[in-house]
Amino acid sequence: MRTLFSGEVQVDYGQVYVSSDDIHLLGDSFAGQRAGLCGGAVPGHLFLVTGMHTGCVPITVELHETEPPLGADVWEDIVEVSFRPVSDEVVLAEWGSGVYPLLLTETSYRVRFHCRGMDEARDAVRDVGEPVLDEYLLRFWPSPPAPDRVVKETSRTAAYWHEFAREQPPGPTSEEQAEDERRTREEKEHAELQQEMDAWGGRLPSDRLRDVRDKLRGFKGYPRLVGLDAALVHAIDATGPEDQRALARWAAHRACVAAGLSDIDWVARGLAELDRVEPFSPPLDDSRRLRDAVFSDARVPRSHDGTPGLPQAAALAALFDAAAVDPLKAALDALLAAAVTHDTEYPHLFAEVRRTFPATAIEADLPSSPLCYFEAAGPTRSSSRASPTRS
Known part of the structure; x- marks a missing residue:
């Protein structure tokens, strides 16, 4: 006892x-x-x-x-x-x-x-x-x-x-308790599924999307890529690794063009190395050297305070994102970074994605007012962003 x-x-x-x-x-x-x-x-x-x-x-x-x-x-x-x-x-x-x-x-x-x-x-x-x-x-x-x-x-x-x-x-019988528990469990599962569907634009994500969900890059003041164009995210997921890798490289190129970086020799060299699946050479091979290059190279477009702006940071992020090991993550991260460089004109970028990669050309599910995502995204960036090129 x-x-x-x-x-x-x-x-x-x-x-x-x-x-x-x-x-x-x-x-x-x-x-x-x-x-x-x-x-x-x-x-x-x-x-x-x-x-x-x-x-x-x-x-x-x-x-x-x-x-x-x-x-x-x-x-x-x-x-x-x-x-x-x-x-x-x-x-x-x-x-x-x-x-x-x-x-x-x-x-x-x-x-x-x-x-x-x-x-x-x-x-x-x-x-x-x-x-x-x-x-x-x-x-x-x-x-x-x-x-x-x-x-x-x-x-x-x-x-x-x-x-x-x-x-x-008398309280509920064991059978009634089991039925109540089953109903409660089903209601909870339904609510969780509905919440997940809402987060992915009205449809459930694949296991691959679930796997990369918490690993995707974000940009302060910007929604995730699924918040900009959920249909495009699901379409990219449905393509194969080769298409995803090609889209990631394409997005990195488009981002560097939009940010006014593509003609700078060390950026152009990095894009070529990305295309050839080679390690990046200096200054892209080291974060400290890259920072020094960005702040010291006068060819890098500047914002009103004289420092490189968000479009330039996003373009370089797209370059590194496109080289990620996981092709789906590479495509989604690089495309979001490219969308940031295009600012309010990102729908044109997504339209170009669909033309360039026909497998992604499905019915888009854009927000009713897509530009509202960017209206409160922070300081004005137009002064440090080169005009985007459209095809």
């Missing part, structure tokens, strides 16, 4: 609980029972009734390996219920905020609740240190589920609560 708790707990309205879940209502806890005093109708929860209305009552909680003796000679009222925790965190909980951990595992227990002095304490208020009026013992031992029962009845208080329990309508 192990003592899990021994001491005084604060009760309010004659209630204290054992819970591995939330606290539940009185009627629900005794639904379908014949025994009052210990409500075990809600899985993972025991509703313990005391004679004391408000104040401190002594209670001991024990865990036994086998069924313990009744102790009917020293306890006035005894009831039994079955209990199974629904989590590995079980507590003896006061009506207010006090909780006391009980080391119980997620197995099936039989619970015996022993009470004495309930009539003497009925509706009483007791502070710590005042004479004890009622006290309680709660014993657990492993046992298969069984109906609740009244082991011993002596007090008028216990008789009242037994009558109360018998007046409660």
Whole structure:
């Protein structure tokens, strides 16, 4: 035998609980029972009734390996219920905020609740240190589920609560509970699917899109590519790796043209290396050298404050994105970066994608007002962006 708790707990309205879940209502806890005093109708929860209305009552909680003796000679009222925790965190909980951990595992227990002095304490208020009026013992031992029962009845208080329990309508049957759980699970799954469909433009993504979803690049102030043209994203996903790789390289070229970088020798060399699937040469092979080149090369277009702007950063991102190992990620990231370089004219870029890569030429699902995505995207970038070339 192990003592899990021994001491005084604060009760309010004659209630204290054992819970591995939330606290539940009185009627629900005794639904379908014949025994009052210990409500075990809600899985993972025991509703313990005391004679004391408000104040401190002594209670001991024990865990036994086998069924313990009744102790009917020293306890006035005894009831039994079955209990199974629904989590590995079980507590003896006061009506207010006090909780006391009980080391119980997620197995099936039989619970015996022993009470004495309930009539003497009925509706009483007791502070710590005042004479004890009622006290309680709660014993657990492993046992298969069984109906609740009244082991011993002596007090008028216990008789009242037994009558109360018998007046409660039975709770749902196991079949009804299973049906409710199934319906709840299906509703949750449906809501999750609908949420996923909404996030991908009204259709579920493929496993490949799910795999790259959290790996895709983003640009502050801009939606993801699926938010700009969901139909195009799904069409790119449906193409093969060779088309995706070709589209990624094409997007990098278009981005560098739009940002006014394509005629700079080290950028042009990088684009050629991308096309030949070769490692990048300096300064593209090192982030520090690249930063120095961007800020020191006067041929790199500047924004109003004299520094390279977002279009140039996006174009270089497209160059590196296009070289990614995963062809689908490469295509989607590079195309988004190219869209950023085209700013509000990105629909023309997407139209050019569909003409250049016929496999992506499906019905587009553009937003009703596509330019609204860019109206609040941050500082003006037109001063540092070369005019996009259209075919």
